[in-house]
Amino acid sequence: MILSINDHLTLQSLDRSHTQAIYQLVTENKAYLSPWLPWVDLVRGPSFFDNYADASQLRSKHGGEFAFVIRENEAVIGRIGLYKIDNQNHIGEIGYWLRPTSQGKGIITQAVQRLLTYGFEGLRLNRIELKCAVGNTKSQAVPERLGFTREGIFRQAEFLHGAYVDIVVYSKLKSEFP
Numbered sequence: 001m002i003l004s005i006n007d008h009l010t011l012q013s014l015d016r017s018h019t020q021a022i023y024q025l026v027t028e029n030k031a032y033l034s035p036w037l038p039w040v041d042l043v044r045g046p047s048f049f050d051n052y053a054d055a056s057q058l059r060s061k062h063g064g065e066f067a068f069v070i071r072e073n074e075a076v077i078g079r080i081g082l083y084k085i086d087n088q089n090h091i092g093e094i095g096y097w098l099r100p101t102s103q104g105k106g107i108i109t110q111a112v113q114r115l116l117t118y119g120f121e122g123l124r125l126n127r128i129e130l131k132c133a134v135g136n137t138k139s140q141a142v143p144e145r146l147g148f149t150r151e152g153i154f155r156q157a158e159f160l161h162g163a164y165v166d167i168v169v170y171s172k173l174k175s176e177f178p
Contacts, residue, residue, distance in 0.1 A: 003068065005114045009107060011068035011080060014056050018069045019049040021076035025099055032100050036136050038160050056081075063087055066118070070098065070111055077102045080111050082119050082128070090126040092119050096142075108142050116146070120174045127173055133158065134166040143170035 003011040012018075023046040026033060034040040042048065059065035067081035078098035085092045094115055098108050112130075119125045130148060132139035144150070148170035156164035 001066075003114050003118055005110050008073055009110060010071045011111060011114060012071055013060070014053050014067040014069055014079070014081070016050055016053045018076055019046045019053060022049045022069065022079065025076065025078070029099050033097055035161075036133055036139070037097060038158070041161075063123075066123075068115075070096075070107065072102065072107070077107070078111075080108070080115060082115060082123070082125075085123070085125070090124065091129065092123065092125050092127075093129045093131065094119075095130075096139075103138070109145055112142055112146060116172065116177060120177050125174065127171055130170045130172075131157075131167050133160070134168055140168055140170075143172075146172070147176070148172045149176075 001013045005011065023043070026040060026043055030040055030043075056065055056067040060067070064085050064087075065081060065083050066085075067083070068079065069076045070078040070080055078096065080094065080096040082092040083095055094112060096108055096111065116128060119128050130143045131154070134153060149172070151169045151171055154167040154169055157167040158165050
């Protein structure tokens with residue numbers, strides 16, 4: 001599946017064809033990504049992403065996850081997805097990361113906006129959450145820009161590099177979506 005954002009940006013369903021590009025992005029940007037993403041230090045080779053792509057496609061088939069690569073023209077520049085989908089309560093959670101050289105251009109904001117449309121209109125979700133570490137101000141700026149409601153802080157909600165970190169929780173309801 002391809003979700004178009006504009007003439008240059010698309011979201012493409014994650015599969016094994018993206019393994020090498022994602023591995024290269026993570027390897028090149030490990031120092032930048034590692035403070036916020038607990039899985040980065042577990043990456044030992046491209047097979048890590050082969051396994052993730054296979055598992056993600058299975059979860060997608062059953063409606064539990066929809067993972068995408070972010071493509072600018074033909075280059076893979078990051079990842080985004082709707083995760084932890086609760087089909088009974090119509091809730092999903094957005095997660096994302098983007099290479100540093102592509103930041104500051106509104107790409108993630110546009111990608112999240114496109115995923116909101118897909119989640120609310122395509123998947124018929126009622127609530128979409130976005131969570132990020134308290135210290136990750138760049139990530140927090142995205143839901144704030146898009147009019148999410150900041151619901152509060154989950155204290156010590158994630159174990160990251162040997163320490164617990166607080167997580168800021170944002171949400172948007174279908175009734176709040178244009």
